[in-house]
Amino acid sequence: MKEALQAIESEALASIQKAESSQELQEMKVKYLGKKGSLTSVLRGMGKLSKEERPVIGELANNVRESITEALETKTEKLEREALNEQLENETIDVTLPGNPVHVGGRHLLTNIMEEIEDLFIGMGYEVKEGPEVETDYYNFEALNLPKNHPARDMQDTFFITNELLLRTQTSPVQARTMQSYQGERPIKMICPGKVYRRDTDDATHSHQFRQIEGLVVDKNITLSDLKGTLDVFAKKMFGKDREIRLRPSFFPFTEPSVEMDVSCKVCDGEGCSVCKQTGWIEILGGGMVHPRVLEMSGYDPSIYSGFAFGMGQERIAMLKYGVNDIRHFYTNDVRFLSQYHQA
Amino acid sequence: MLVSYNWLRNYVNLDKITPEELAEKITRSGIEVEGIEYLAPKTENIVVGYVKSCEKHPDADKLNLCQVDVGEEALQIICGAPNVGQGQKVAVAKPGAKLPNGMKIKKVKLRGIESNGMICSLQELGLDEKYIPADVAEGIFVFPEDAEVGTPVQELLNLDDAILDLDVLANRPDALSMLGVAYEVAALLDQPIHLPDESLTVDQSIEAKDYIEVKIDSIENNPYYGAFIVRDVEIKPAPLWMRNYLMASGIRPINNVVDITNFVLLEYGQPLHAFDYDQFGSKQVLIRQANENETLVTLDDQERQLNEKNLVITNGEVPVALAGVMGGANSEVTDETTNILLEAAYFESASVRHTVKQTGLRSESSTRFEKGVDPNRVKRAGVRACMLLQKYANAKVASGVVEVDELDKSEKSVVITKAKVNQRLGMELDEKDIISVLTRLQFEFTQNGEEMIVEVPTRRRDISIFEDILEEVIRIHGYEHLPYTIPQGWVQAGGLTDIQRLQREIKNYLSSAGLMETLTYSLTNQKDAKRFLTPDIEKEPAYSVGLAMPMSEEHSHLRLSLIPEMLRVLQHNIARTQTDLAYYEIGKVFVSREESVTKQPIENLHVAGALTGLWHNHPWQQEKKSVDFYVAKGIVEGLFAHLELDVTFVQTRMEDMHPGRCAEIKLNGNGIGYVGQVHPLAAKDFDVKETYVFEINLEAIFSAHQQIPSFTDIPRYPSVTRDIAFILDNDVPAGNVQTVIKEIGAPLVKDVSIFDVYQGEHMEDGKKSVAYRLLYQDPSHTLKDDEVDASYHEIIEKVNSQFGSYVRS
Structure with missing residues (x-):
C-alpha cells in the first residue's frame, strides 16, 4: 500500500508539472484527489491494515495529499501569472503620447506678491486694513498734513471727481481712517494694501492705476530704529537673506523724518550693474516717523505716542523680484504673461 | 536744479572731493x-588765438584766409x-587737436x-546748442x-565743468540756489562757506526815491517790495x-543786465526783475x-487774460x-x-x-x-545784483532802496533735548554729536540745562518743529549709525479679517477650478461703465462716477461691472491667437445713486468670470x-457649494x-448676480466670440457666509437611491x-440630482x-422599503399635480 501511495504521488507530481492549462489541472485534481480519485480508492483499503500499520499509512497518505495539493496550487498560480503577463503585454500603450490636459488656473502675480507681503507682516502681528478707493480730499490729503494749496500736492497728480472727491492717490487715507477710528486710545500695527490712481500716462514704468501697500505702527516709544529693523526683516524675507538695506533722507508731508529705503542689488551683489544703474542699490520704498500733526489730527497725542509708517508700490516689488520689465504687463493680462507666474 | 561744480567751488572748498563723490554724499x-x-x-591743443589778419580766399567766396597768433607761433587758417x-x-584747434565730436x-x-x-564755434567745442547765446550761435x-x-x-x-542734476523736493526750496547747495555741501564736508561779495558803492548824487515810489494794495500776497534804481x-x-x-546751469546768456538778474536768481534763489525805467x-x-478782463502781453509775446486772483x-x-x-x-x-528799475520782492x-x-x-x-524764498535774502539779492551791474555794466546805482516792508523775517527757534x-x-x-551737526549746518543755538534752543535760519523754511531738527541730526550724523530694532511692548495677534480670508478662499477655489x-x-469708458449690471445694482437707478478731467475717453468713468474690461482682456488675447480663455477677477465696482455725484459712491466687491x-x-x-452655459454655471455652483451657501438660478x-441663456443667481430670495452667455451683438462690440460670463456681488456672500461650519455626523446607516423620470412640458x-x-421629500430626501434630459424622437x-x-437617508436607522416607497409616491403625485407631468414608463 505504501508503494501504491508513493506511485500515485510521483505520477501526480509528474503530470502536474507537465500541465499547460488550468483546465488540465482541474481534471488532475479530480483524478487524484476527488471522491473517485486514485488516492481515495487506495485509502479505502485502509481498513484491511493492521492496527500498527494504520497510523503510519494514514500519515503517509496525508503527506501525499498535501504534496499533490501544494503542487496543484503552485502550478495554478504559475499559469495564472503567465496568462496575466501575456494579457498585460498585449495592453502596452505608447507612453510618449500626451496625457489629458488639466485646465490650470492661478492667481495674478500681484496677488501673490500682495499675499506674500501681507503674510510677512501678519506674522509680525499686523492687521490688514482696507478703505474706499473713491476718497475725500480730507482723508487723502488734509488729514495727512497736505492742506489745500500745499506745494507737495504737485508730487501726485490726482484724478478729481468733484472738488471734494477724488480717486485716492495713495493708501495712506486708510491709515488716517484707522487712527481716527481708534480715537487715540490704543496702539496700532497695521498694513493697508490696495489700488491707487494717479494722473499718469501709461508707459513702461507708469500706470494710471497701481497698487500700494503701506504699514503703520503707533505706540509709546516707537523709534526710527524700529522702522529700520522692520524694513530690514521685510527686505531680507522678500529679496533674500543676504540683502542689505540702507536709509536715505527723503520728504513726505506725512512723515518727519522721512526716509527712502534702498536694498543692495541682488543682480551684482552691490558691485554696480545696469539694473541698479551702477550704484549697487535699488530704491524700494519710502517711510518715516509719523508727522506729529498727522498723529494729532487723528486723535493721537504726539507727546505720548510716536509711530512709523512706510509704503511701497506692489508692482515695483514684483518687477524687481521677478524681473518684469514693463508695468503694463500687469494690466493687459496676456495669458502668456499670467501663466508664467501663477506658481510664483 | 543744475549745479555747476566749478561755480560751487567759489563758495566751498571742493579740492578733496570729485564730482562723483560729492554727488554720492x-x-x-x-x-x-x-x-x-x-x-x-x-x-x-585748443587755445585762444588772435586773428591778425583776415582776407577773402582768392578761390572761394565763402572762405576766409586768416593769420592767427596762438602764442608761440602764428598759424594760417x-x-x-x-x-x-x-x-x-578766437578758439583755435591746432593741428593734432581732437574735437568733442x-x-x-x-x-x-x-x-x-x-x-x-x-x-571753432561753441557747438564744435561741445556745448549744447540750446544754451549758446544768439549772437554766436551762427558762427565762431x-x-x-x-x-x-x-x-x-x-x-x-x-568746459571741464561737471553738472550735478539735483532732484529738489518740495521741502528743500533752499537747494534751488547755489548758496543753499553751498550751505548743504559745507555741512556735509564740514567746511566753511565763503559768501558772495555784496559790497556796493552807491552814487550818492542820485537817490532812488526821486525816481520811484512803491505802493502795495495786496500786502497779504506781497509783503515786501524793494525798488532799486x-x-x-x-x-x-x-x-x-x-x-x-x-x-552750465542751463540758462542761455542774453546780455549783461538779463544775465546778472539770472545769475543772482541762481546764486541766491531770489528772483529779480529788471524793468526798462x-x-x-x-x-x-x-x-x-x-482787474477782471485786464490783459498783459508777457515777455514771450503771449497776451494773457487776467482776473482778480x-x-x-x-x-x-x-x-x-x-x-x-x-x-x-x-x-x-x-x-x-x-x-533800470530793479525789483527785489517777496511774493x-x-x-x-x-x-x-x-x-x-x-x-x-x-x-x-511757489516753493518759498528766504525772506532774509530778498533785499540782499537786490544789492548783489546792483553791485554786479555797477561792475559789469558800468552803471550808477542810486542810493537807497524804495521799499514797502511788512515781511516777517524772524527766525524760528526749536527746543530739543x-x-x-x-x-x-x-x-x-552724545551731546557733542548733536552739537557737531548743528555747527556744521551753521544753526545757532543756546543751551539751557538739558535743553538746546536752536535758532533756525530763514533759508531753511522746512524746519519748524522738533522732528525737523531730528531729521537734520540723523541725516548729517548718518543713517548707517542707526541700530536695527523691532517695536517692543504691545502685541496683538495679527491677521486677516473674515472677509479678507473669504476672498482668498474664493481665489483659491476659482484658481483650482481652472480660471486665471x-x-x-x-x-x-462712459458707455461700458454701465453695462452688465448685477440685479442688486439694477433694481434702483444707478449712475457711474465720472472724472472731472479724464486723461482719455477710454478711462473716464468708474465701472459698475467687472465684465466690460474683462471682455477687453479676452479680446487682447484673442487678437494674439490665444483663443481658449477662462478668467476671473475680484474687484470693486462703484455705484452712485445720485445723478450728479456729491458723496462717495457705494463700493461693492464683486467676483466675475469670463x-x-x-x-x-x-x-x-x-x-x-x-x-x-453649463460650464460657467458649474463653476458658479461649485463656488457656492464650496462656501456652503444655497443659491437658486432663475431664468x-x-x-x-x-435672452434665452442667462440666469439670475438668488441668495435668500435676493438677486446677487448672474451667469449666462454674452449677447452676440454685445460680443461683437467687444470683438469676442461666443463668451460666457458671471458676476456676483460678494458683499451679499460675506454677510450670509458662516465662518465656522457646524459639524454634521457622518451617516452611520446606508442610503437608498430611487430614480424617477418625469415627462414635463418643455417650458417647465x-x-x-x-x-x-x-x-416634499424633506427630511428623508438628502439630495436630488438630474442625470438625464431627453427631447426628440419617441417624445411627444x-x-x-x-x-x-433621489438620495434617501435617515441618521437614526436603516430605511425600510415602505418608508421610502411612501415618500416616493407622494413626490410623484404632488409633482404631477403641480407641473401637469407624468412618469415616464
Missing part, C-alpha cells in the same frame, strides 16, 4: 543727484564762419591753400579782448565766467490784484508784470535800455501758484516763489469641449446677455421640479423627459 544725505554730466569731453574778422580773439585736426589744403588748424565764438593768447580754452570756457547801464555781453556758469510809463510801482505789478495804470511769474513785453530790457507762494496753474506759465522765478532725540531715534548719541486671475482697470473657446481639448483622443433677461424649468422634490411634441435621482 549729497544723495545719501537727502537730495537725490539724478545724474552728473560733463560739459564737454577733455580737449587738448582757412575759416568758413561768416562772423570771423581781424582783431578777434571726434574730428581730428590736421594740416589740409583748401582750394589750393594750406590751412593749419580750425577756428569770440572771446573778450582780455583773453590771453595761447590759453587753453578748456578752462576759459569752463540803476542808471546809465551799458548793455553788452556779461563777463565770460558768468556766461559760462549760466550755460524809461519804458515803465510812470514813477510809481503799484502792486495790486488784476492774479497779482500784478503795475505802473499805477496798466500791468507791467505778472508778479513772480513773468515780466511784460512793454517794459522789457533791450539793447537801447539805459536806466506769497499761494498767489504765484494760482497764477502758474491758471496760465500754465512756469519759469525759474515762479518755481522759486538729547534725551528726546535719542528716544525718538532709538540710539545713544486678471487685474483690470477700474476706469472704463470664459470663451475650448474648455477641454485633447486632440489625439478626439476629446474636445467648448465652453458653454432671466438682461440687456447685453443672450427642470430646476423648479428639483426644488419641489426636495421640499413640446415635451421633455427629465430623470431625477
Whole structure:
C-alpha cells in the first residue's frame, strides 16, 4: 500500500508539472484527489491494515495529499501569472503620447506678491486694513498734513471727481481712517494694501492705476530704529537673506523724518550693474516717523505716542523680484504673461 | 536744479572731493543727484588765438584766409564762419587737436591753400546748442579782448565743468540756489562757506526815491517790495565766467543786465526783475490784484487774460508784470535800455501758484516763489545784483532802496533735548554729536540745562518743529549709525479679517477650478461703465462716477461691472491667437445713486468670470469641449457649494446677455448676480466670440457666509437611491421640479440630482423627459422599503399635480 501511495504521488507530481492549462489541472485534481480519485480508492483499503500499520499509512497518505495539493496550487498560480503577463503585454500603450490636459488656473502675480507681503507682516502681528478707493480730499490729503494749496500736492497728480472727491492717490487715507477710528486710545500695527490712481500716462514704468501697500505702527516709544529693523526683516524675507538695506533722507508731508529705503542689488551683489544703474542699490520704498500733526489730527497725542509708517508700490516689488520689465504687463493680462507666474 | 561744480567751488572748498563723490554724499544725505554730466569731453591743443589778419580766399567766396597768433607761433587758417574778422580773439584747434565730436585736426589744403588748424564755434567745442547765446550761435565764438593768447580754452570756457542734476523736493526750496547747495555741501564736508561779495558803492548824487515810489494794495500776497534804481547801464555781453556758469546751469546768456538778474536768481534763489525805467510809463510801482478782463502781453509775446486772483505789478495804470511769474513785453530790457528799475520782492507762494496753474506759465522765478524764498535774502539779492551791474555794466546805482516792508523775517527757534532725540531715534548719541551737526549746518543755538534752543535760519523754511531738527541730526550724523530694532511692548495677534480670508478662499477655489486671475482697470469708458449690471445694482437707478478731467475717453468713468474690461482682456488675447480663455477677477465696482455725484459712491466687491473657446481639448483622443452655459454655471455652483451657501438660478433677461441663456443667481430670495452667455451683438462690440460670463456681488456672500461650519455626523446607516423620470412640458424649468422634490421629500430626501434630459424622437411634441435621482437617508436607522416607497409616491403625485407631468414608463 505504501508503494501504491508513493506511485500515485510521483505520477501526480509528474503530470502536474507537465500541465499547460488550468483546465488540465482541474481534471488532475479530480483524478487524484476527488471522491473517485486514485488516492481515495487506495485509502479505502485502509481498513484491511493492521492496527500498527494504520497510523503510519494514514500519515503517509496525508503527506501525499498535501504534496499533490501544494503542487496543484503552485502550478495554478504559475499559469495564472503567465496568462496575466501575456494579457498585460498585449495592453502596452505608447507612453510618449500626451496625457489629458488639466485646465490650470492661478492667481495674478500681484496677488501673490500682495499675499506674500501681507503674510510677512501678519506674522509680525499686523492687521490688514482696507478703505474706499473713491476718497475725500480730507482723508487723502488734509488729514495727512497736505492742506489745500500745499506745494507737495504737485508730487501726485490726482484724478478729481468733484472738488471734494477724488480717486485716492495713495493708501495712506486708510491709515488716517484707522487712527481716527481708534480715537487715540490704543496702539496700532497695521498694513493697508490696495489700488491707487494717479494722473499718469501709461508707459513702461507708469500706470494710471497701481497698487500700494503701506504699514503703520503707533505706540509709546516707537523709534526710527524700529522702522529700520522692520524694513530690514521685510527686505531680507522678500529679496533674500543676504540683502542689505540702507536709509536715505527723503520728504513726505506725512512723515518727519522721512526716509527712502534702498536694498543692495541682488543682480551684482552691490558691485554696480545696469539694473541698479551702477550704484549697487535699488530704491524700494519710502517711510518715516509719523508727522506729529498727522498723529494729532487723528486723535493721537504726539507727546505720548510716536509711530512709523512706510509704503511701497506692489508692482515695483514684483518687477524687481521677478524681473518684469514693463508695468503694463500687469494690466493687459496676456495669458502668456499670467501663466508664467501663477506658481510664483 | 543744475549745479555747476566749478561755480560751487567759489563758495566751498571742493579740492578733496570729485564730482562723483560729492554727488554720492549729497544723495545719501537727502537730495537725490539724478545724474552728473560733463560739459564737454577733455580737449587738448585748443587755445585762444588772435586773428591778425583776415582776407577773402582768392578761390572761394565763402572762405576766409586768416593769420592767427596762438602764442608761440602764428598759424594760417582757412575759416568758413561768416562772423570771423581781424582783431578777434578766437578758439583755435591746432593741428593734432581732437574735437568733442571726434574730428581730428590736421594740416589740409583748401582750394589750393594750406590751412593749419580750425577756428571753432561753441557747438564744435561741445556745448549744447540750446544754451549758446544768439549772437554766436551762427558762427565762431569770440572771446573778450582780455583773453590771453595761447590759453587753453578748456578752462576759459569752463568746459571741464561737471553738472550735478539735483532732484529738489518740495521741502528743500533752499537747494534751488547755489548758496543753499553751498550751505548743504559745507555741512556735509564740514567746511566753511565763503559768501558772495555784496559790497556796493552807491552814487550818492542820485537817490532812488526821486525816481520811484512803491505802493502795495495786496500786502497779504506781497509783503515786501524793494525798488532799486540803476542808471546809465551799458548793455553788452556779461563777463565770460558768468556766461559760462549760466550755460552750465542751463540758462542761455542774453546780455549783461538779463544775465546778472539770472545769475543772482541762481546764486541766491531770489528772483529779480529788471524793468526798462524809461519804458515803465510812470514813477510809481503799484502792486495790486488784476482787474477782471485786464490783459498783459508777457515777455514771450503771449497776451494773457487776467482776473482778480492774479497779482500784478503795475505802473499805477496798466500791468507791467505778472508778479513772480513773468515780466511784460512793454517794459522789457533791450539793447537801447539805459536806466533800470530793479525789483527785489517777496511774493506769497499761494498767489504765484494760482497764477502758474491758471496760465500754465512756469519759469525759474515762479518755481522759486511757489516753493518759498528766504525772506532774509530778498533785499540782499537786490544789492548783489546792483553791485554786479555797477561792475559789469558800468552803471550808477542810486542810493537807497524804495521799499514797502511788512515781511516777517524772524527766525524760528526749536527746543530739543538729547534725551528726546535719542528716544525718538532709538540710539545713544552724545551731546557733542548733536552739537557737531548743528555747527556744521551753521544753526545757532543756546543751551539751557538739558535743553538746546536752536535758532533756525530763514533759508531753511522746512524746519519748524522738533522732528525737523531730528531729521537734520540723523541725516548729517548718518543713517548707517542707526541700530536695527523691532517695536517692543504691545502685541496683538495679527491677521486677516473674515472677509479678507473669504476672498482668498474664493481665489483659491476659482484658481483650482481652472480660471486665471486678471487685474483690470477700474476706469472704463462712459458707455461700458454701465453695462452688465448685477440685479442688486439694477433694481434702483444707478449712475457711474465720472472724472472731472479724464486723461482719455477710454478711462473716464468708474465701472459698475467687472465684465466690460474683462471682455477687453479676452479680446487682447484673442487678437494674439490665444483663443481658449477662462478668467476671473475680484474687484470693486462703484455705484452712485445720485445723478450728479456729491458723496462717495457705494463700493461693492464683486467676483466675475469670463470664459470663451475650448474648455477641454485633447486632440489625439478626439476629446474636445467648448465652453458653454453649463460650464460657467458649474463653476458658479461649485463656488457656492464650496462656501456652503444655497443659491437658486432663475431664468432671466438682461440687456447685453443672450435672452434665452442667462440666469439670475438668488441668495435668500435676493438677486446677487448672474451667469449666462454674452449677447452676440454685445460680443461683437467687444470683438469676442461666443463668451460666457458671471458676476456676483460678494458683499451679499460675506454677510450670509458662516465662518465656522457646524459639524454634521457622518451617516452611520446606508442610503437608498430611487430614480424617477418625469415627462414635463418643455417650458417647465427642470430646476423648479428639483426644488419641489426636495421640499416634499424633506427630511428623508438628502439630495436630488438630474442625470438625464431627453427631447426628440419617441417624445411627444413640446415635451421633455427629465430623470431625477433621489438620495434617501435617515441618521437614526436603516430605511425600510415602505418608508421610502411612501415618500416616493407622494413626490410623484404632488409633482404631477403641480407641473401637469407624468412618469415616464
